[in-house]
Amino acid sequence: MSIGVVVFPGSNCDRDVQWATQGCLGLSTRYLWHESRDLSGLDAVVLPGGFSYGDYLRCGAIARFAPVLESLVDFVDQGGRVLGICNGFQVLTEMGLLPGVLTRNRGLHFLCQTVDLTVASSRTSWFRGFDKGDVLTLPIAHGEGRYQCSEETLRRLEDEDSIALRYSQNPNGSVADIAGVTNSAGNVLGLMPHPERACDPLLGGIDGQIILKALLG
């Protein structure tokens, strides 16, 4: 059982994720350079936070064409678990693996704070042990985290119970307070908050552990 963490030029949370999964949780983890196509032996892949390819054009717009992500599409089709955190979430929406898009925060400021999040769905196994309505506390750090989608997409997300996390107090103007969504199959989760920064009590909380543990079932 092993986790891969994609490293794009401009990723800056890749090591934090590895520190959390391998260091705090003891889960076998290896880095995946963006030019690699080899996902062999992996059960889960994390797209970490940062500014992939400088976030030129739009956040995640260039990263979408990385060779490693071509392999990721097959990986997802075969049921592999994929977690996109912050910039990783932006990349997943640009790829079309998750619906919607992340846009500039309503207040324009980069937001770096700890927020309360409500678990909005218990359909998938990403939040095992948490029921719908339970609250998680995780850090956010983003300038472009305002989730946007068409009304039709929002209805579909609600109908298929794919809204995973909602902000208890919306910090960035996301539609329907959305902080994280899953795909229909449930094996892909994208979220703006950073679970890897909440895995050690010394750092103020361990609510992130639940999500990272779920990478390996």
Place this chain on the structure above:
Amino acid sequence: MTHFKARVLVSLRPSVLDPAGEAAKAAANRLGVEGVKQLRIGKCIELELEASDELEARSRLEFLADRLLANPVIEDWTLEILSGSSI
């Protein structure tokens, strides 16, 4: 082959909030420019490409605009072919 110059204008769809545009509009008022009712910020992408004819150039640029330069979830785009010269 013909050398084409083109421009793709990418704008936010009308339903999408543009906080940067709102901030610029507020600054326009502070500058003392009156009457600015709407200000929305988009992107202008200038391109040059070679293609056999304008139809071919247009089809490639439309694909590019739709798949890379704009995200259709939040953005609209228009394509202008500015000039074409034989090479």
